[in-house]
Structure formats: structure tokens, C-alpha cells
Amino acid sequence: MLLFLRERISPLIAGTVASILALTALIIPIDTALLLGSISLKISPSIQFFGRSFSLSNADGSLLAVIYGLAALWFFGTEASGSANRFVSFGLMIVALLTASIAVEPFLFAALLLEMAAMLVIPLLIPPTQKPSRGVVRFLIYQTLAMPFILFSGWMLAGVEASPGDINTTVQAGTMLGLGFAFLLGVFPLYNWIPMITEDSPPYVVGFLLWALPTFIVVFALGFLDRYTWVRTSPQLSGAIQLAGIFMVASGGVFAALQRHIGRMMGYAAIAETGLLMLAMGMQSAEIVNVSFLLLIPRGLELAVWALALSIIKRKAPTLQFNEVQGLARSYPVATTAIILSHLSMTGFPLLAGFPPRLALWQELAGQSLPTSFWVFFGMLGLLFAATRTLAVFVMAGGNNVWKLSESWVQMTMLGLGMIGLFILGMFPQVLQPFLINLPALFNHLGQ
Amino acid sequence: MLIFVSCLLLFLTSLALIGLRLTQPTARFAWLVAVGGAMLAFASVFVWLAQMPFEFVLPSWQPGVLFSSRVSFRADGLSWPLALSIAALTLTMLLTAVARPIIANSYTWTGALALGGIGILAVTADNPLTLLLVWAALDFTELAAHLLAVEGVSNNEKVVTSFAMRALGSGILLWGNIVSIAQGSAFNFHSMPANSGLYLVAAAGLRLGVFPLHLPYSSESSLRRGFGTSLRLISAVSTLILLAHVPAGNSASLTPFLLAFAAVAGLYGGWMWLRAPDELTGRPYWVIGLAALSITSALSGNPLGAVAWGCALILVGGSLFLASVQQVWLNRALLIGAWSLSALPFSLTAGAWLGNLGFFLPLVIAAQALLVAGFIRHALRPSGRDTLDSQAGWTRTVYPAGIILLIACQILLGFIGWDGALQVGAWLPAIIASLLTVGLVWATPRFRILNPIRAHWVKGSASSRMDEFYGSLWAIYRMFRRISQAVNLTLEGESGIMWTLLFLIIFISIMTQGLP
Numbered sequence A: 001m002l003l004f005l006r007e008r009i010s011p012l013i014a015g016t017v018a019s020i021l022a023l024t025a026l027i028i029p030i031d032t033a034l035l036l037g038s039i040s041l042k043i044s045p046s047i048q049f050f051g052r053s054f055s056l057s058n059a060d061g062s063l064l065a066v067i068y069g070l071a072a073l074w075f076f077g078t079e080a081s082g083s084a085n086r087f088v089s090f091g092l093m094i095v096a097l098l099t100a101s102i103a104v105e106p107f108l109f110a111a112l113l114l115e116m117a118a119m120l121v122i123p124l125l126i127p128p129t130q131k132p133s134r135g136v137v138r139f140l141i142y143q144t145l146a147m148p149f150i151l152f153s154g155w156m157l158a159g160v161e162a163s164p165g166d167i168n169t170t171v172q173a174g175t176m177l178g179l180g181f182a183f184l185l186g187v188f189p190l191y192n193w194i195p196m197i198t199e200d201s202p203p204y205v206v207g208f209l210l211w212a213l214p215t216f217i218v219v220f221a222l223g224f225l226d227r228y229t230w231v232r233t234s235p236q237l238s239g240a241i242q243l244a245g246i247f248m249v250a251s252g253g254v255f256a257a258l259q260r261h262i263g264r265m266m267g268y269a270a271i272a273e274t275g276l277l278m279l280a281m282g283m284q285s286a287e288i289v290n291v292s293f294l295l296l297i298p299r300g301l302e303l304a305v306w307a308l309a310l311s312i313i314k315r316k317a318p319t320l321q322f323n324e325v326q327g328l329a330r331s332y333p334v335a336t337t338a339i340i341l342s343h344l345s346m347t348g349f350p351l352l353a354g355f356p357p358r359l360a361l362w363q364e365l366a367g368q369s370l371p372t373s374f375w376v377f378f379g380m381l382g383l384l385f386a387a388t389r390t391l392a393v394f395v396m397a398g399g400n401n402v403w404k405l406s407e408s409w410v411q412m413t414m415l416g417l418g419m420i421g422l423f424i425l426g427m428f429p430q431v432l433q434p435f436l437i438n439l440p441a442l443f444n445h446l447g448q
Numbered sequence B: 001m002l003i004f005v006s007c008l009l010l011f012l013t014s015l016a017l018i019g020l021r022l023t024q025p026t027a028r029f030a031w032l033v034a035v036g037g038a039m040l041a042f043a044s045v046f047v048w049l050a051q052m053p054f055e056f057v058l059p060s061w062q063p064g065v066l067f068s069s070r071v072s073f074r075a076d077g078l079s080w081p082l083a084l085s086i087a088a089l090t091l092t093m094l095l096t097a098v099a100r101p102i103i104a105n106s107y108t109w110t111g112a113l114a115l116g117g118i119g120i121l122a123v124t125a126d127n128p129l130t131l132l133l134v135w136a137a138l139d140f141t142e143l144a145a146h147l148l149a150v151e152g153v154s155n156n157e158k159v160v161t162s163f164a165m166r167a168l169g170s171g172i173l174l175w176g177n178i179v180s181i182a183q184g185s186a187f188n189f190h191s192m193p194a195n196s197g198l199y200l201v202a203a204a205g206l207r208l209g210v211f212p213l214h215l216p217y218s219s220e221s222s223l224r225r226g227f228g229t230s231l232r233l234i235s236a237v238s239t240l241i242l243l244a245h246v247p248a249g250n251s252a253s254l255t256p257f258l259l260a261f262a263a264v265a266g267l268y269g270g271w272m273w274l275r276a277p278d279e280l281t282g283r284p285y286w287v288i289g290l291a292a293l294s295i296t297s298a299l300s301g302n303p304l305g306a307v308a309w310g311c312a313l314i315l316v317g318g319s320l321f322l323a324s325v326q327q328v329w330l331n332r333a334l335l336i337g338a339w340s341l342s343a344l345p346f347s348l349t350a351g352a353w354l355g356n357l358g359f360f361l362p363l364v365i366a367a368q369a370l371l372v373a374g375f376i377r378h379a380l381r382p383s384g385r386d387t388l389d390s391q392a393g394w395t396r397t398v399y400p401a402g403i404i405l406l407i408a409c410q411i412l413l414g415f416i417g418w419d420g421a422l423q424v425g426a427w428l429p430a431i432i433a434s435l436l437t438v439g440l441v442w443a444t445p446r447f448r449i450l451n452p453i454r455a456h457w458v459k460g461s462a463s464s465r466m467d468e469f470y471g472s473l474w475a476i477y478r479m480f481r482r483i484s485q486a487v488n489l490t491l492e493g494e495s496g497i498m499w500t501l502l503f504l505i506i507f508i509s510i511m512t513q514g515l516p
Helices: A010-027 A060-076 A085-103 A107-125 A134-162 A167-185 A193-200 A203-227 A229-233 A235-257 A262-281 A288-316 A333-347 A355-368 A370-395 A409-427 A429-436 B002-023 B030-050 B079-099 B107-124 B128-149 B153-182 B196-207 B222-244 B255-274 B283-299 B303-321 B328-334 B336-341 B358-380 B393-413 B427-443 B455-492 B496-513
Strands: A034-036 A039-041 A046-049 A052-055 B054-057 B072-075
Touching (some): A010 A060, A052 A085, A060 A203, A085 A107, A107 A134, A134 A193, A167 A203, A167 A229, A193 A262, A193 B455, A235 A262, A262 A355, A288 A355, A288 A429, A355 A370, A370 B153, B002 B030, B002 B054, B002 B079, B002 B107, B072 B079, B072 B107, B079 B107, B079 B222, B079 B303, B079 B393, B107 B128, B107 B222, B128 B222, B153 B222, B196 B255, B222 B283, B283 B303, B303 B358, B328 B336, B328 B358, B328 B393, B336 B358, B336 B393, B358 B427
Antiparallel strands (some): A034 A039, A046 A052, B054 B072
């Protein structure tokens, strides 16, 4: 229905719906009758759909609140970004499918739902009347290749659980599982579609994709770790996850530092951030869930602010190359500040949202391996170099350029709120605690 | 809580100035608002003495299991004199603004007040986490104030370079703490392992604000003298406090090397300061010289000395750099700064050489003498300064009051308020340094080698060397960029998927070799 509404109304409706769903998830318990006067309200814990069961427990409430809260942020920003109507309608469908992926039983079917969500992103990534770019095609290929690997690995892992001594099956299952998630998350060296689409496709849509898919895939991966003891306790798999994470953080940082395209920089920063998530999942620690979600929530805000600001800049400088955005800080001060702050946040700059989770991760990693911490530090330095280069290009204006505001009030308000959010999460990360406190209950074995 | 009150007074005044600028850009009382806020903040720092030592701790970060440190500030005998110096400098900067060519509510006043507040938070930071957060706030404030104030491509580039250097310094402190945690220590100043000392010195070196050497101001701009002074000096002191917190015994194996490095830096800074054509051109060397002396004191196990040099950096340096007007009696009053720098009994720096300096003592005495001699030369040679004759009557009272305030604070801190007050100190090295200073002052006009070097010569030589350095860095960067472009073209081209799968197979092969 949102497809047919006016562009100014549909983001408001989608944002409001997502906010209401977030509040509902936070306030109303699942499978508990709530008396409102004479009316009794109860959210059923599961529904059947085409023979599959979709189940949610009370512990899922915080997770859903976080997801729909961040989705609301994205939808409210749609108008400011100038994205078309279909973003909110497809966006809602994508979030719904991804939410279904964490609720579906048997949980292996999540791979199918993730694939469907990936397919729904395609119309958003391709501007109308244009052929799909190479990056979009590659994204679809990799996401599609992931599905059979995940399904096979799930089937094989059941065998491994039954006969844990069978080394061959164990190795095959581990390899299949690793490949499946490598394709899904865009793990080194399978991430080259990310910089490609950040260069060709609308930044706001790409930002949404880089937030939504990895978030749910991480939740899905944590589910795997939680369910299969062998996966959780295997030092080889943990080592492989960490090695891939190191490659992603370090290469993401280095490649970002060597870019001259501010869109591609966002892509590489997202890659480095995914690397941090992998390092968190590969930790031999009881704090995997806390650290992972501490990384995931600011990521949503950082990418939303960054992508929105890029969308605004892209109208003035369509290629987003350095030579086109030079000196833009004087005419687009709010958008350029938003880009720099989100970028710095992703480098773990103190006072910004990305700092507390990186500090927590570093403290955990330092206790396990100093070289791993060093490579993370190296990757973050690469991102910092990229941020300062971008800043230098933005402020490189001649003497006759005067300061002026070219952004609209809506854009300034959305970006301003986003930037305030970055500072609040950076100074007071405890505001996330009401959401984080129940999340370990989703994964019974990981926190032990 | 009192720490918070002092800072809040400065921040609120800063916000009030922004409000006034937006609503009443021509309001003549903006200066009064600024000075009133700074004065209240200055007075509030004295109130700390009634409760010292005390802490101000913010609610802990959650989940608590992941964040062992809390954001906390502490007022004690080490942090109070620095906080007082910063508050005094901020007030003086505003009081002396009346003698500048343009006096109007500008972002530089707002920036200076905010900088003062953040500076006080920095010197009272009680652990590295707090210091990192305050440093970041300082960096953002500086960046915003500079970008709003400077013009031209080259100047903007310098601002970003300065920001990047400071950010790198913060990064090195963070890395030092990661190393500390890896070795089983906590994330605080007092339990850092031996090899963290090097990281702290490197972090301090990058954050002292001496790189790039000259900030982006035109040589005669009022911004360079007023806001530039606050910026340079508060940045430096907010860094030096890091070293004052580190007990020397913690980095015993590296101490001789670090002491040697600091002594050489002190000699270099002192020599360049003595020969600088004017005080503003020589300001980076003043910071290098006094920071080196401060580091030397800290490394010799004397944090009081480090704080004393930090106070001297602000109070003595501030009085000289903010003095933009020619007045004979005021120029002579500035010479009290030489007493403050002398380390003689009951002076501000009396406790400076109480640590164990060993055979580095002659070097640091020489560095101290060079700095004091340079200070005397610059104080007595106010060439190019304006006079107060053409100014309004009230400015002839307000302007000197600002300079006198800093001089009074120098004298005051020699006697009350902190752990380094009322010290007889190491009087023998102080007397030797004083005699050497007298000798240098006498010799400066008589020996050519001690004569000031020409400004354009300093700038040309330094900038050409830096240009070469930057050029070589950019050449390396371009080489890496070409490599990355080749990799990207390969992986993102037509055959990209095949290359990617090949890499993946290699990766899996390597990983599976590790399996039993």
C-alpha cells in the first residue's frame, strides 16, 4: 500500500509503524495476557505458515525492539535522503522477512528467508530503467551460493552431533558452514561486491543493506554457535573465524585509506566493522553475545547517518569522487560533518558511538592474543587515515568560499539527531543496557 | 562536583556567546558576559581548596563486566595548580582581547572558553579512559574553532594534519593500554607495565601540539596571539598531565633512554627559543622546551616537578604571548616569569629538580638556562607591539590586569594551594641555572651565534625540509594506491569471481591443514 502513497507520507507511516512495533516488542510480553480494562490482549508465541512454525519468546522482545527501532530510524530518514517510495515498502518487507528468519523453526529455513530478503533488495539497488551493475549481480550470486552451503552444513551438523568422532564429516560440515557464512557475510575475499555497489547504487539503499543483512546474519550465526556444541567448542573453527575477521578489519582499513571515492570508503568501513563482528564471534569468552550486540547497535546508527549524508552529497556531486566533493564543507556543513563523525565513529574515535564496543572488544581480545589486537588497531588506523583524508578534501576550499547551509531543514534535523545519537552512545553506552540485558537469554549456551 | 561546576561555568558562557552571536550579533555586552563567566570559573577553582582531594565519578558504563574503568575526575595537589593556570589563562585571553585590533563576539572567544573547560577536565582526568574522552572533546573543539576561523587551502590542510596527529597520539595511548591489559594490568595510570612508558611518551609527543610546527595563522593575526596561545598551551598541558601520573619506577629499563631523549629535546627547544626572531614564532620551541623539562621531571620520579613546569608553560608563556601592547612597566613585570622559571626556593618551579636526574642534570640545567634566557630576551624586546595610547581609557586598566593576573598566579602558586608550594627545592642546580642564564643574557648581543635567526630563514628552511618529508610520504602512499587499484581491478573485473574463489580455496586449504 505504501507504494502508492505520496513520497512525504510513506516514510512517516513506515517509520511510525516500525516505532510502534519496536515499542510493542519492548513493552508487551509474549504469551502473557495483558488486561486493558475489559479487553485481554495476548501475543501468541508462534504461528504456523506453510507448515513451518515461527516462534518468538520473551527474550526476543529486546532484539525485536532494537531491530525495529533502528529500522524506524532508516524509514524516517528516507524523505531526507530523497529515496523513492519503494524504499520504505520494500524495506518493511525486507525487515519482516529478516525477522521471520530469526523466528522460523526448523531454524535452517532462515537461509531461505535471508535469500528472499536479498532478492528483495535488488529492485532497490537498481535505479529504474537501468541495467543491473556488476556489483549487484555479484551480490546476488554470492547470496544465492550461500544458501545451499548453509542448508547442507545444517544437515551434516546433525550427523556430527550424532557421531562426534567422525573427523571427515566434521571437517566437511565445518567447511560447508564456513563457506555458507563467508558468502552471506561477505567475508574476505568474498566482499568485493560491497565497494562495487557503494560506487554504483544509491547510498541510502546500500547503507540499509549493509546494516540489515549482516545484523540478521550475525544473529543467525550466533544461533548456530549456540545450538551445535562442536561448532562452539572447535578451536579450529574459532581460529578460522578470527583469522577471517583479522583479514577483514586490516584489509578494510587499508583499502579505505587508499580510496578516492567517499562511497567506497563507507563500504570498506562496513567491511572492517563486519570483521570486528567476526572477531567477537570467534572469541573464547562468555561475553560473545554482549560484545556482538554492543557492536551491532551503533553500527545501525553510524551507517544510517553516513548513508543519509552521502545521499545528500550525491545530489551535488554524483560521482562522489574526491575531486567533486572538494571544499563541500562550506556549502554542506551538516552533511559533511555527519560523514566525518560517522566515519570517525567507525574508527573507534573516543566520544563517539563506535568507541565503547571497540574498547570492550579490545579488552577481551588483548587477554587472548596481542597480535590480533594489533591487527585490529592497524585496521582502525587505516580507517582513521581515510577519515582525515576525507576531512582534508571537504575543507579544502579557496578563500572566497563562504559558509552557508545548503541542506534542507528536514535533512539537518535528521542528521543532527543522528549525530547527537552518536555522541550519546559514545559517552553513555549504558543507555543500551535495557536492550542488552535480556539478549544473552536468547543464546543459552554462548554465555557459559 | 566542584570540578563540574567550574567547567560548566565555562561551557555555559560559551553557549551564551553562541546564542548572543546568533540573536544579537552586534551586542556590546558580549565581552562582559565572556569575562564574567571566565571570572566566576577562575574564582570557583579556588573553592576546590576547601574540599581537596575529591573525586567526581560519572555512572559506570554497562555491561559492567566489559568496562572495568569508570569515567572519573580528581582534584588534588597535582591537578589543582594546572586547573587554576588554565582558568587564569582563559580569563587573561579575554581580558587582553580589548587591546586587539578587532574586538567583537567571535567564535574564538567561544572556542577559548570551551577549550578552558575541557582543559580543566583533562588535567583532572583520573584514568586513561577519561583522558581519552576529554582529549577527543579537545580535538573536536580545536578542529571546529580552527576550521571556522582560518581561510585558504594550505591553512585548512594544516588544521587537519594537526587533528590527525592528535588523534594518532590518542590511538597510541589506547594501544599502550591494550598492551597493559594483555600483560594482566588494569586500565589505569598506576599499574602500567614497564614497556608502556614508551607508548605514553610517544602519545604525549604527538599530542603536544608542536606538529605541524606552525598553526595556520597569518603571522600578525590577533587569532594567532589570542586564541592560538590558549590552544597551544592548553593542548600541551592536557598532554603533560599524562606523564605526571606515571610513576618513573614503572618504566625503569627505558628511563635512561627516555631521559636522554627528553634532555636533547629540551636543549633543542631552548636553543631554538633563544634564537627565535619573536615570541610567537618561537612558541612551538617554548612548548617543546618546557614539555621536555616536564617529562624529565616525571621520569626522574618527581611528578610535582612535571606539574610545576606545566604551570610555568601556561602562566609564564601565557603572560608573554598574550602581551601585545608596549608598556615599559608591564614588560619589566613580565620578568617575574624568569624568577618563576628559575627553580629557586619558593618559586613556582622550586620543586622541579627534586628527582633523581643522575648525569643528565647538566643537560637539563643547560636547557633550563636557554629557556629562561630566551624568555628574558623576548620579554625585553617587544618589537612590533602596539601601544595603549590610542586605546579607550578602560582598556588601559583592563589589559594590564589580564597580564598581571597570570604573573600573580605564578607568585601565588609558589606559596599556596598545592603539593609543590613553599618548597626550598634543589637550590644548587637552581643557582647554577640562574648564573648560566645571566651569562647567556649577557652574551646574546655580543656573540653572533646567539643572535636571533631571521624569521623568513626559519620558515623557509623548516618548510622545505617538511615539504621533502611530505613528498616522500606521498610517494609511498601513491605506490600503495597503485597496488590497491590493481587488486581492485582484478577482484572487481570480469574474472573477479574466479580470482575470489581461488583465494577462498587457498584460504580453506591453509585452515584445514591445522585440523587434526
